[in-house]
Amino acid sequence: MWTRRTAPERFDAYTRWSLYLLSGAEPLAALALVGLDPAPSAVAGAWLAVAVLHTAACVAVLRAGVTQFLGGRPAPRPLLLVLAVLSVAVAALGFWAFRVHGPDDVAGSSRYYALLLGLGFGLLATVPLLRFGRIVVVALVLACAVGCSVWVGTGPLTATTVGMAVGLGVSTAVMLVAISGSYRVSVWMLGAVWEIDRSRVLHARLAVAEERLRFSRDLHDVFGRTLSVVAVKSELAAELAARGRPGAEEQMLEVRRIAQDALREVRAVVAGYRTADLGAELAGARSVLRSAGVETVVHGDETPVGEAAQEALAWAVREGVTNVVRHSSASTCTITLRRDAHVGVLEIVNDGVAPGQRARGGSGLTGLGERLAHAGGSLTTWSEDGRFGLVAQVPDVRPVTSPLAALRPARTTERTPDA
Numbered sequence: 001m002w003t004r005r006t007a008p009e010r011f012d013a014y015t016r017w018s019l020y021l022l023s024g025a026e027p028l029a030a031l032a033l034v035g036l037d038p039a040p041s042a043v044a045g046a047w048l049a050v051a052v053l054h055t056a057a058c059v060a061v062l063r064a065g066v067t068q069f070l071g072g073r074p075a076p077r078p079l080l081l082v083l084a085v086l087s088v089a090v091a092a093l094g095f096w097a098f099r100v101h102g103p104d105d106v107a108g109s110s111r112y113y114a115l116l117l118g119l120g121f122g123l124l125a126t127v128p129l130l131r132f133g134r135i136v137v138v139a140l141v142l143a144c145a146v147g148c149s150v151w152v153g154t155g156p157l158t159a160t161t162v163g164m165a166v167g168l169g170v171s172t173a174v175m176l177v178a179i180s181g182s183y184r185v186s187v188w189m190l191g192a193v194w195e196i197d198r199s200r201v202l203h204a205r206l207a208v209a210e211e212r213l214r215f216s217r218d219l220h221d222v223f224g225r226t227l228s229v230v231a232v233k234s235e236l237a238a239e240l241a242a243r244g245r246p247g248a249e250e251q252m253l254e255v256r257r258i259a260q261d262a263l264r265e266v267r268a269v270v271a272g273y274r275t276a277d278l279g280a281e282l283a284g285a286r287s288v289l290r291s292a293g294v295e296t297v298v299h300g301d302e303t304p305v306g307e308a309a310q311e312a313l314a315w316a317v318r319e320g321v322t323n324v325v326r327h328s329s330a331s332t333c334t335i336t337l338r339r340d341a342h343v344g345v346l347e348i349v350n351d352g353v354a355p356g357q358r359a360r361g362g363s364g365l366t367g368l369g370e371r372l373a374h375a376g377g378s379l380t381t382w383s384e385d386g387r388f389g390l391v392a393q394v395p396d397v398r399p400v401t402s403p404l405a406a407l408r409p410a411r412t413t414e415r416t417p418d419a
Helices: 007-023 026-036 041-069 077-097 110-125 132-151 159-242 248-271 278-291 307-327 363-374
Strands: 295-299 332-340 343-350 378-384 387-395
Touching: 007 041, 007 110, 007 159, 026 041, 026 110, 041 077, 041 110, 041 159, 077 110, 110 132, 110 159, 132 159, 159 248, 159 278, 159 307, 159 363, 278 295, 278 307, 278 332, 307 332, 307 343, 307 363, 307 387, 363 378, 363 387
Parallel strands: 295 332
Antiparallel strands: 332 343, 343 387, 378 387
């Protein structure tokens, strides 16, 4: 049903059937010519019958041409051959059936219109299959053929009749090119509509894929740090218990608290409004690193950082500290927060790179780089003399606040990270 079709499907049907109906007007025009300029009944009947077959071939070729133009299967060559034969047959029978009574009757004669019906509608049916330059060439050739055929038997050629012949050929060529151009534009618009629809579908699929990437990245950020901290604190609790020293119970209670926090963050990820606080991440970084036996120094934790850079730098702290705990044997770690003009800069340096070892970027750093790029910032890493450094820079144009502001849940706007 029409109401169940999408907008592109409706436009497709409207455009196709408009072209089909225009081609389908050929038998009506042929019948009108026979009524205005009666021809012998046998010839007129044969001409009308061939015109009907020619119309069917035009519609079939036009349908196949539109399908090919839209990227479908090519038009069958036998069908094109049938169209060519029927076009010539309609033109030949029209030339035989109708007469031209003199030079003054050339442009308005039934023979002229009969030839246009056969050759003109045949050209229009092949418009979707031809480039516009070839359409112009074919139109010029057909115009010359129609003009020459109409002038046959009208008398001697004079300067006046030659001028009329040239004028008739030019006007016929212009008419064929103009009508062919309108056909071509209609088919081109149909292709543009379908291309826009495909782009819309592709954009929707990309949006879904990007949302999945965002979701997986957020889960990685939550579980990567949380599991690292749980592993460190559990190992510490086990060591304390094995040596009979106090503090194991406190460490396990801390593990429980971290697990509960992780559960809350996972629920927030699913709900889509999780955020990260820079002050909380800096405080957590101290606790995690010291629990892992890493001497930690934080510089500039009171540096006011704008709201635009708060969350991005908070994620940089989380990912950087997670990498120190999981992928290095660091004994010291320095975290520096500063502002350069309107750019918030975070640098994390540790001494956990073994001599000759090359630092490798994992999925966490890749996701962090995408997150910072989405915020207009950048991520840089370096490795030198057994030290590894991570530098995150995020531009800040909003009013500044202290990173040690009180923690509060906040709903963030849905974001589409760069792929």
